[in-house]
Amino acid sequence: MSSNFKRREFLRLAGLSLGLGMSRSLVRGADDSEVHSVPREHIGYPQFGKLPLVRASQDRIVKETVGLRPFRDSGPNLGHERIGDKSVFHNYGHGGSGWSLSWGTSAQVTTEALTSGAQQFAVIGCGAIGLTSAILLQRAGKIVTIYCKERHPNITSSVATGVWSPDSRICLKDHATDAFAAWWNTTCRTSFKLYQSFLGLPGSPIEWVDSYAVSNQPWDAERPKDPNDTQPEYGHFRDYVQDLTPRFVDLDKSQNPFREPYARKGSRMIFNISTYHQTLLREFTSLGGHLVHRDFQNPAQFAELAEPVVINATGLGSKTLFDDKQMHPVRGQLTVLIPQPELNYSFSNNDAYVIPRRDGVVIGSSKNGIIDSTNLEVDPEQSFNAVAAIAQSMTKSKIAKA
Numbered sequence: 001m002s003s004n005f006k007r008r009e010f011l012r013l014a015g016l017s018l019g020l021g022m023s024r025s026l027v028r029g030a031d032d033s034e035v036h037s038v039p040r041e042h043i044g045y046p047q048f049g050k051l052p053l054v055r056a057s058q059d060r061i062v063k064e065t066v067g068l069r070p071f072r073d074s075g076p077n078l079g080h081e082r083i084g085d086k087s088v089f090h091n092y093g094h095g096g097s098g099w100s101l102s103w104g105t106s107a108q109v110t111t112e113a114l115t116s117g118a119q120q121f122a123v124i125g126c127g128a129i130g131l132t133s134a135i136l137l138q139r140a141g142k143i144v145t146i147y148c149k150e151r152h153p154n155i156t157s158s159v160a161t162g163v164w165s166p167d168s169r170i171c172l173k174d175h176a177t178d179a180f181a182a183w184w185n186t187t188c189r190t191s192f193k194l195y196q197s198f199l200g201l202p203g204s205p206i207e208w209v210d211s212y213a214v215s216n217q218p219w220d221a222e223r224p225k226d227p228n229d230t231q232p233e234y235g236h237f238r239d240y241v242q243d244l245t246p247r248f249v250d251l252d253k254s255q256n257p258f259r260e261p262y263a264r265k266g267s268r269m270i271f272n273i274s275t276y277h278q279t280l281l282r283e284f285t286s287l288g289g290h291l292v293h294r295d296f297q298n299p300a301q302f303a304e305l306a307e308p309v310v311i312n313a314t315g316l317g318s319k320t321l322f323d324d325k326q327m328h329p330v331r332g333q334l335t336v337l338i339p340q341p342e343l344n345y346s347f348s349n350n351d352a353y354v355i356p357r358r359d360g361v362v363i364g365s366s367k368n369g370i371i372d373s374t375n376l377e378v379d380p381e382q383s384f385n386a387v388a389a390i391a392q393s394m395t396k397s398k399i400a401k402a
C-alpha cells in the first residue's frame with residue numbers, strides 16, 4: 001500500500017468518524033447550544049463576542065463546483081491592438097484574483113479605451129471582468145453591449161470562492177518584477193476603493209467578516225514541501241497593501257477557542273457572488289446595457305460588430321481565441337454547504353478553509369490549484385476531506401465543548 005493511499009484512507013476514515021460525530025453534536029440548529037462565549041478582552045477587538053459553529057458535515061453538502069482559473073504567466077494582458085477596423089483592448093488573465101482586481105484592471109483598460117472618443121463599445125464576456133468594464137464605460141456615459149457565449153452561473157466567475165484575494169495566482173514568481181509590483185499595488189488600491197461602495201446594499205453583495213486562522217505548528221515553522229504538489233511558484237505582493245485591511249493578531253491561549261494551539265484573528269472582505277452578480281447585472285441593464293449571445297470562433301469575427309471599440313474580457317477563452325501561449329487553466333474545486341445565516345466569520349486550518357457566504361457555506365481545500373488541468377469532474381474525495389478537516393477543528397474546539 002503506498003503512503004499516499006494510506007494517508008487518503010486514514011483521512012477518509014477519520015473524516016467518516018468525524019462526520020458521524022458531527023451528526024450528533026452539530027445538526028441541532030443554530031440555537032444557543034452551538035453558540036458559546038469566548039473572552040472579550042482582546043487587543044484591538046473589545047467585542048470578541050460569541051462564535052457559532054460551522055456545521056461542517058457531509059450531509060449538508062448542496063453543491064460541488066469545479067472552475068478553471070484564467071492564469072497568465074506574466075500577469076493579465078491589458079494590451080491594445082487593432083484588428084481590422086476595430087480597436088481591441090484586452091482585459092484577461094487574472095488567475096485567482098479576477099473578482100478582487102476586476103475594478104482596478106477594468107478602470108485602467110476603460111480609461112484607455114475612452115481616449116478613442118467612441119460612443120459605442122462592445123464588451124466580449126460577461127464575467128467579473130466584462131461586467132465591471134461595461135459598467136465603468138456606462139458610468140462615463142457610453143452605450144455598451146455585452147456579447148458572450150455563456151453567463152452566470154455557467155462561467156468561472158460564478159464558481160469562485162468569493163474573497164478579497166488580489167495576489168492569488170496573478171503571475172509567476174519569475175515575472176514578479178518591481179514594475180509589476182508597482183502596477184499591482186495601484187490596481188489593487190483602485191479596486192479596493194471601488195469595492196467599498198458596494199457595502200451596506202440590500203442582500204449584502206459585499207461584506208466584511210471576522211476571520212480566524214489556526215495551525216498545529218508555529219506560524220514561522222518550516223513546512224515540508226508536498227512532493228505531490230505540482231504548483232509553480234507564483235508572485236506574492238500582499239505586503240504592499242497591508243495598510244488596506246486590518247492586520248491579523250495572534251490570540252493567546254485564553255483567547256483561542258479552537259483545538260489547534262496557534263490561532264490568529266483578523267477581518268476579511270467577502271463577495272456574496274449570487275447577490276453581487278445580480279447587483280452588477282442590474283446596474284448594467286438599468287444603464288441601458290444589452291446582453292447578446294454570441295460565440296466568437298476567431299478575432300476576425302469582431303469585424304461583424306457594429307461597435308468600433310471592443311473590450312476583450314473572455315478570460316480563459318482568450319487562450320484559444322488569441323492563441324495566447326501564456327494562458328493556463330488552474331483547476332479549483334469548492335464544496336458548498338447549506339447556508340448558515342448566523343455564521344459570521346471565515347475560518348482556515350492547515351488543510352481547508354470556510355467562507356460564510358449568504359448563498360452557501362463555501363469550503364475549499366488548502367491545496368486547491370492544479371495547473372494545466374482541464375478536468376471539470378468533481379473529485380469526491382477532495383470534497384469529503386475538506387469538509388472533514390473543518391469538522392475536525394469544530395468538534396474538538398472549545399466552542400464545541402463548552
Ligand SMILES: Cc1cc2nc3c(=O)[nH]c(=O)nc-3n(C[C@H](O)[C@H](O)[C@H](O)COP(=O)(O)OP(=O)(O)OC[C@H]3O[C@@H](n4cnc5c(N)ncnc54)[C@H](O)[C@@H]3O)c2cc1C
Pocket residue numbers: 066067068069070091092093094095096097098099100101124125126127128129130147148149150151155156157158159160161162163164165166294295296297313314315316317318321330331332333334
Ligand atoms: C475555485 C476558484 C476560486 C476562486 N476564488 C476567487 C476569489 O475568492 N477571489 C477572486 O478574486 N477570484 C477568485 N477566483 C478567480 C476568478 O474567478 C477569475 O479570475 C475570474 O472569474 C475571471 O473572470 P473573467 O471575467 O475574466 O472570466 P469568466 O468568468 O470566465 O468570464 C469569461 C466570459 O467570456 C465569455 N467568453 C469566453 N470565450 C468566448 C468566446 N470565444 N466568445 C464569446 N464569449 C466568450 C464567457 O462565456 C464568459 O462570459 C477563483 C477561481 C476559481 C476557479
